[in-house]
Amino acid sequence: MVCLWALTGPVFHFSDSWQLVINTGTTIITFLMVFLIQNTQNRDTASMQLKLDELIRASKNARNKLLSLEDMTDAELEQMKQAFARLGSQSGHGRAKTSPEDAPDVASAQAQEARPPRS
Secondary structure (H helix, E strand, O other), X not given: OHHHHHXXXXXXXXXXXXXXXXXXXXXHHHHHHHXXXXXXXXXXXXHHHHHHHHHHHHOOOOOHHHHHHHHOOHHHHHHHHHHHHHHHHHHOXXXXXXXXXXXXXXXXXXXXHHOOOOO
């Protein structure tokens, strides 16, 4: 594109019409490149998700409910994140939960948050 600009500029005496054509062309190319990059990223993300899903399915101790994390609402994801953060802080105190069944799920996190605090 730079070569086209450099070669055609002197021919058209760098006129306003020439600048308009060059600017329009670069805008269209930029727009198309954004779509190409976005499509590539979406394909890459989808393939990565499938690979992770396969790893979760292949692990006999994994919880299959984690396969559908991308379908959860933002609130459910935040609850899951907080529950795993609590697990991480508990593991530092010698009370690590090693079984996947002991790890949090959204329902138990919601139930814990709905309970009134103990006095």
